[in-house]
Amino acid sequence: MTSKVICIVLGGGQGSRLSPLTATRSKPAVPIAGKYRLVDIPISNCLNSGIHRIYVLTQFNSASLNKHIKNTYHFSSFSEAFVDILAAEQTPSSVAWFQGTADAVRQSLHHLAVHDFEYVLILSGDQLYQMDFEAMIAEHIEKNAEISIATIPVHANDVPGFGILKTDENSMVSAFVEKPKTNFESWASEVSPQMAAEGRVYLASMGIYLFNRKLLYDLLQGNERTDFGKEIIPQSITEHRVLSYQYEGYWTDIGTIPSFFDANLGLTDDIPQFNLFDKHPIYTRARMLPPSKMSGTHVDKVIIADGCIINASHITRSVIGVRTRLGFETVIENCYVMGSDNYQTLEQIQESHLSQTPLMGVGDRCHIKNAIIDKNTYIGDDVQINCGEKLENGDYGPYVVQDGIVIVKKRAVIPNGTVI
Known part of the structure; x- marks a missing residue:
């Protein structure tokens, strides 16, 4: 048939x-x-x-x-x-x-x-x-x-x-x-x-x-x-x-x-309406990635994809995509972090440290709430996103605000200490 x-x-x-x-x-x-x-x-x-x-x-x-x-x-x-x-x-x-x-x-x-x-x-x-x-x-x-x-x-x-x-x-x-x-x-x-x-x-x-x-x-x-x-x-x-x-x-x-x-x-609900664990699989690209690793992180209602390196302190009701890096003492709430298409090399990481520019992923001591972080973004240390009063809709260069959701654009760089 x-x-x-x-x-x-x-x-x-x-x-x-x-x-x-x-x-x-x-x-x-x-x-x-x-x-x-x-x-x-x-x-x-x-x-x-x-x-x-x-x-x-x-x-x-x-x-x-x-x-x-x-x-x-x-x-x-x-x-x-x-x-x-x-x-x-x-x-x-x-x-x-x-x-x-x-x-x-x-x-x-x-x-x-x-x-x-x-x-x-x-x-x-x-x-x-x-x-x-x-x-x-x-x-x-x-x-x-x-x-x-x-x-x-x-x-x-x-x-x-x-x-x-x-x-x-x-x-x-x-x-x-x-x-x-x-x-x-x-x-x-x-x-x-x-x-x-x-x-x-x-x-x-x-x-x-x-x-x-x-x-x-x-x-x-x-x-x-x-x-x-x-x-x-x-x-x-x-x-x-x-x-x-x-x-x-x-x-x-x-x-x-x-x-x-x-x-x-x-998808992070205890019994989600769309069941990723159904007997009928969802097919996608087969990536040869290592398993994700976490250190000192408290997670609640979180989906974490392959290849992530997570040192955040808290992650709540969020989806963490492939190859995501989350820094120390960072808090992620109600977010979709899409991850990255590749890892930075040790040489690139060292160069970023020397120039004090953000690494790919999310830096240390960040607090990000109600946001979509597109792929291959560079979010520095001590960044706060959507943690204050409701933001006005609009395009602000590296990010867009729509209906209370902050969307950080693909490959955007958010400098250390930025408050959105």
């Missing part, structure tokens, strides 16, 4: 709402949970579901993503499995960049033509969830659907942020409305007793679509429609059999800095 499916992961646009994390990388390449990239989530869901032919579409800052895909997803020479990047390209028939989700798939259809497949699974590259696509494909075939949309029941308070679907008794979509603000009570659909008890009776589109091959080609060729959510899906409901596949697990759209921050810190 999954052998007849080919998957397309949409890399997204400029990712401006995740800036400055997307200043030098595309959204799917943003590090998550200390050791993964966002793109690893949809790819792992596919591989765990038996889908082994995957294209990742991207056009902005794709170098980091290309490198990650190349170094991570290797398959047997005797297998048809692949994970390939398709970047926006100029061709004799098209000189424009991707204009939307549907346009991105349209411009990539000629790459799919060489494969044998019956269904196309279209995923977003910036969502956090664990889902069995095999069950969705089985229901799509069983109910003779032409398009299936993964939906999640949401509460009335969440309705204005989603495209909402109305279904009949057979889970077929009968109507669609984009982000209704008022008077949406009549849009409630039939959901499971558990979801109904929680007041989650509105079906929101998750941006996950399954198309029959022929219909997808028919819908995309020879027209100007550029977006699935705003054009293709709403216009297909009255003409084609569109199935709502209900999903009741954890799912979040990593579209903004607050949602990204909350999703990462949520």
Whole structure:
């Protein structure tokens, strides 16, 4: 069944709402949970579901993503499995960049033509969830659907942020409305007793679509429609059999800095909603790193990745990424420290000591709270971040403040004694 499916992961646009994390990388390449990239989530869901032919579409800052895909997803020479990047390209028939989700798939259809497949699974590259696509494909075939949309029941308070679907008794979509603000009570659909008890009776589109091959080609060729959510899906409901596949697990759209921050810190909960320790693994680049070591550190609700050297006094509800160095007597609270791409050599460390410039990582006697520390940053000794009054939103050069969260930019240098 999954052998007849080919998957397309949409890399997204400029990712401006995740800036400055997307200043030098595309959204799917943003590090998550200390050791993964966002793109690893949809790819792992596919591989765990038996889908082994995957294209990742991207056009902005794709170098980091290309490198990650190349170094991570290797398959047997005797297998048809692949994970390939398709970047926006100029061709004799098209000189424009991707204009939307549907346009991105349209411009990539000629790459799919060489494969044998019956269904196309279209995923977003910036969502956090664990889902069995095999069950969705089985229901799509069983109910003779032409398009299936993964939906999640949401509460009335969440309705204005989603495209909402109305279904009949057979889970077929009968109507669609984009982000209704008022008077949406009549849009409630039939959901499971558990979801109904929680007041989650509105079906929101998750941006996950399954198309029959022929219909997808028919819908995309020879027209100007550029977006699935705003054009293709709403216009297909009255003409084609569109199935709502209900999903009741954890799912979040990593579209903004607050949602990204909350999703990462949520992984430190005693029983996190997104389970990293599930029987279905999340695949990522295999790094040959030493185990992390700590000295004199009190930790509470902390995830620590490989290769870290930690001498901090306290770390609370934080995610510490690969190769992170934390200095003596430092306190880290409610932070995501992404770590580093490499270690400094002994010569570089000695040179920094002589010049009294910060080492890569976080120095001694620092207190950092409610912050995202991007990769390869140099934070000096006695630095305080976000420990005083609420900061005003804005771009302050080496760091950005958004909704009370300080984001220290990639490769930024924060001198000794700085107070933010």
